[in-house]
Amino acid sequence: MAQPQHVVPKYAHTPGLTRVAYSADGRYLISVGANRLIxxxxxxxxxxxxxxxxxxxKDITGIATSKTHFATCSEDGxxxxxxxxxSEVENMLMRQxxxxxxxTFSNDGQWIALxxxxxxVKLVNTKDITRTLSLTGHRQGVKHVSFHPNGALVTTASFDGTLRVFSISSEEPELVKTFDGLAASIKDELDEASIKVAWHPDGRVFATQNKTRDVITINRSTWEPERSFANGHMGAINDYAWSPNGAYLATAGSDAKILIWDxxxxxxxxxxxxxNIICVVWHPTKNEISFTSNMGQLxxxxxxxxxKLDMPFGKSIYPAPLINDPDAGGAVSSVKPGARGPIAMVPDEFDDDISNVDDLEEVQREWIEDDDGAGYIPDLVPDTDSFSDSPRKRPYGLASDDLASNKRRFVTVMKGMQHEAFQPGSTPFINQRRYLAMTSIGYIWTVDQYEYNTVTVNFFDREKHREYHFTDHFRYDKACLTDDAALFAANDExxxxxxxxxxxxGGLTDSWDLSFPNETIASIALSKTSVVVCSSKGYVRVFNLHGSPxxxxxQSSNPVVCCASHDDFLMVVRNQGDGSGKLMYTLENVKHDETLQKNDVVDIPYGATLRSLFFSEEGDPCIFDSEGVLLILMHWRQPLQAKWVPLLDTQAMGRDNPDESFWPLGVFENKFNCIILKGGEKNPSIPLPISSExxxxxxxxxxLSTKSSEHDSAQQKDATDSMKLEERYLQESVLLQLYKDGVLASCGGDESLMDDDQRDELSRRELAIDKLVLQLLQVLCRRGGYDGKAYGLVKMIHKDNALRAxxxxALRYEMTSLAEKINREIEKRLEEEE
Incomplete structure (x- = not known):
């Protein structure tokens, strides 16, 4: 892979952000930069x-070209x-x-997006600048904007890493799709990494940089990941661009490499x-690229x-990389830049072969075979003929020597769909500061002092513990915190x-350390009784608090995502490993070496990410996902009985601020302890904001259903009151069952071994639930509800006194038949007790 002789740059601008673009005909190369020159x-x-x-x-931050014009934007607004x-100015498009x-321009040059x-995000018509459109709903500023080749879609990338797709085919723009968590967030305007959406020339996929610093493609039809240009760069990618014919992709990384991909x-x-490359562009008709650096060089x-690989530039458009694509063998018909509507992309030579769509789909399902051990996953592409002796069919345009490389690409795509490992309670570096751990007890934060770090341990209860700090020469990047101790881990690359x-x-007297050569630590956990270390080799090591193993x-070969512990219980979350993007967990008692739940699924929606894993104050596993949902695991001590119950959906609370998000700290009985983040922030700032319950x-x-209004009728208010009471009933029932499971576990499953305090607490909780049921019954009777539902409520009552109430x-509201049923229920329970 020989590369041309090193090129001498033009010093086009002073050091700083420098952008460049070719004119549409390729005659001119236009650059802008920090010295305010075009x-x-x-x-x-x-x-x-x-x-x-x-x-x-002020500094010029953007440049775009069309057939007849170019546009610039600046920090001066x-x-x-x-x-x-x-090069004469024709219009000031906008000032802010x-x-x-x-x-950026639309392909037909009629619209500019800013x-x-x-x-x-503002869209301005180039012929009539009074015609504008606005794309709203972003929680933070927007760093990138791009048009789909047919001009009907506009994509944006915000500083918080959220990608949005808008349709502008009607007068009012419509938000079509939001990708939250697909791309990494951008620290600030000085961050050179790119998360832009780069549409392939045929419009069927777009490329963007994901959190693992690989360029991936997203299918326009399904909005799901397709291919991955992986393992090329060692750091963030600062820019990427498709060749005009779509046959190649150029990527420029912070690792001082420019790569050309097929x-x-x-x-x-x-x-x-x-x-220091920050911008790369292709010549419209030649096998040539130009790029700029942050030193102002061109x-x-x-x-x-x-x-030997050169494909004609400026003629045909080669197909986008799709997993199941009948056009993978050659170029597709030319795409007219301004054309609206669906784009036909089937080669003429295939017209006779794909008349039967069902046959084509069968061929695409059958061709993959794991004959080279490259890691074919049946769940991703079903093998419908696995027991047939007939030779395998291949998709159109795919040569036999391409099979191995295609199958390996499936493995690459699946790796891109895996969840990244993280330490619960930690944040990324912002201004050389980050949190290593954050719990309901306190928090640990570190400051990068260049040659070393300084670590500070703070507590919410300052009367119980005093804060302390120390100099960190190992640059710890993971930490855990309990009432008694702190645990730290560092990977030395x-x-x-x-x-x-x-x-x-209490000090360094009871402190200890361990080293693990040739291993990296993926996640750690600390409880009152044990220390847990999960490594890159899949090893799970458990130590006591004195360092003895x-x-x-x-674990299985699937990479660990995170872990958490409470007393003797350990929960480890891993990628499922089949390319589905799902997570699985194992839950065990490390003291007795007993597995309670094994390889069960963590219930988070597809496309969402796990934000935190922790145990509640009562010792039940909890998760918090990127959708803002808090879930708790019920019946987890009973094999095959565990289920995730949503305790709170923060997006459905009816709060007035849509830019709020929540950082979990812990769960105490019926309270969610958290940090409320404002203004679209994803991580808590330093110093730490005040926590909320x-x-x-x-x-x-x-x-909305449970929100009453002063204009509601009496019947509407009764219905609203009923829904609120039903919600409270279900909530208290869940909390009761969690408490009961914990008490029975402490008694070895024998209720007769419960102590008086446990019995009193259990009775108190049951009585509180009975009161809610009685309130529900009263509302139903007042509304003249039917006996069936009312009697169903009666069956939910625990105490005999509540039954008599x-x-x-029922008698008060003259529902005599219901009263008779209740009396029979009382008699039935008395007989059962006798």
């Missing part, structure tokens, strides 16, 4: 002096339209108080070494695709090993 270079005469234009008052040939960050620190195979066909490299450090709050076993509310009904309520 410079237009003649491509065929690179030695000629460029034409300079001074217009903006202005965006303007210029004629390509004369906040900086613009990106500008994105910036304002949370609203679209069909996702293999690297060429690479170049240049530092480079142009011809012949980036080796001659240079030495290919990791370190574990246990420190008692208690257990050692190996939110009452648990099972999402039985929507917040229910009989009185």
């Amino acid at each position: 410079r237009k270079f003649l491509v065929d005469s690179p030695d000629d002096e460029p034409i300079n234009t001074e217009y903006h008052e 202005t965006a303007s339209l210029f004629a390509v040939e004369t 108080s906040m900086p613009f960050r990106d500008v 994105a910036g620190d304002d949370t609203t 679209t069909k195979s996702q293999n690297i066909v060429n690479k170049f070494n240049y530092r 480079y142009t490299i011809p012949g980036v695709v080796p001659e 240079d030495r290919a090993g990791s370190r574990l450090f246990f420190r008692s709050h 208690l257990r050692l076993y190996r 939110i009452e648990i509310k099972l999402p039985v009904y929507s917040a 229910a009989s009185k309520i």
Whole structure:
């Protein structure tokens, strides 16, 4: 993979953000940068002096071109339209108080999209700048904006990592799809990493950078991941661009590499070494790229695709990389840039072969076979003929020597769908500061001092514990906190090993440390009785609080995502490993070496991510997902009986601020302890905001359904009151069952061994539930409810005294038949007791 001789750059601008774009005909190369200059270079005469234009008052942040014009945007909050040939300004498109960050044309040149620190993206018509559209709903500023090739869709990428797809085919833009958690967040405007949406020229997929720093493609039809251009860069990717014919993808990384990828195979066909690259573009008709650096340099490299692979530029468009694609063998028909509606992309030579759609789908299902051990997953692509002796069919256009590489790409795609490992309660670095751990007890945070870190341990109850700090030369990146001690872990990439450090709050007397050569630590957990370490080799090590090993076993090969512990109980969450993006968990008692739940599924929606894993104050496993739902695990001590129950849906609480999000700290009986994040923030800031307690509310009904109004009729208010009481009943029943499970577990399952305090607490909770049922019964009787539902409520009562009270309520509202049924129920229970 030989690369051309190193190119001498043009020093087009002063150091800082530098962007570049070709004119649509490829005659000009236009760059903008931090010195507020617009410079237009003649491509065929690179030695000629460029034409300079001074217009903006602050740094220029974006450049885009159409057939006849180019547009720029700036930190001064202005965006303007210029004629390509004369470089003269024709219109100031828009002015705002906040900086613009990106500008782009629709393919037909009729619209310009502008994105910036304002949370609203503006669309301006180039013929009539009074015609504008607004794309709203962003929680933070928008760094990137792009048009679909047919001009009907606009995609945006916010600083918080959220991607949004808007339809502008009607007068009012419509939000079509939101991708939350697919891409990494952008720290600030100085962060050079890109999460832009780059549409393939045929419009069937777009490329973006995911959290694992790989470029992946998303299917336009299903909005699901398709292919992955993985394992090329060692750091963040600063820019990526499709070649005009769609056959290649160029990526520029912070690791000082520019890679040229083959679209069909996702293999690297060429690479170049240049530092600080932040923008890369393809020539519209030539095998050539240009790129800029943050030092203001401009480079142009011809012949980036080796001659033996070079496909004609500017003619046919080669198909986007789809997993099941009949067009994978050749170029598709040319796409007209301004065309609206569906795009036909079937090669002429296949017309006779695909007349039967069902046959085509069968062929696409059958061709994959794990004959080279590359990791074919049956659940992802079903093998409908696994017992047939007939030779395998292949998809159209796929040569036999491509089978192995295609199957390996399935493994790459599945790796891209896996959840990243994380330490519950930790945050990324912001301004050289980050939280290592955060619980209901306190929090641990660290400051990067360049040569070392400083770690501080804070407690919410300052009378019980005093805060302390220490100098950290190992740069710990994981931590856990309990009432008694703190646990730290660090991975040393240079030495290919990791370190574990246990420190008692009382001082260094009871502290200890361990090293694990040739292993990295994926997640750690700490409880009152044990220390847990999950490593990259799948090992789970359990130590006591003095550093002596208690257990050692190996999980399945699926990577660990996180773990948590409480007393003697340990929960480990792993990727399911079949490419589905699902998570599984194992829950065990490490003291008795007893597995309680094994390889059960963590119930979070597809596309969502796990944000936190912890145990409640009463010792029940809890999770919090990216959808803002808090769930608790019921019946987890009984094999095959565990189920996830949603305790709170923070998005359905009916709060007025849609930009709020929640950072979990813990669960105490019927309270959710959390940090409320404002303004679309994803992580708590330093210093830590004041924590809040939110009452648990099972999402039985929507917040709108249970919201009463002074204008409601008496019947409507009764119905609303009933729904509120039913929600409270179900909530208290769940909490009662959790408490009862815990008490019975402590008594070995024998109720007769419960002590007086436990019996009193159980009785108190049952009585509280009975009161709710009686209130429900009274509302139903007042409304003249039917006996069937009323008697169903009676069956939910625990105490005999409450049953007698229910009989009185029925008689009060002259429901004699119901009263008779209640009396028979009382007699039946008395007989059972005797």
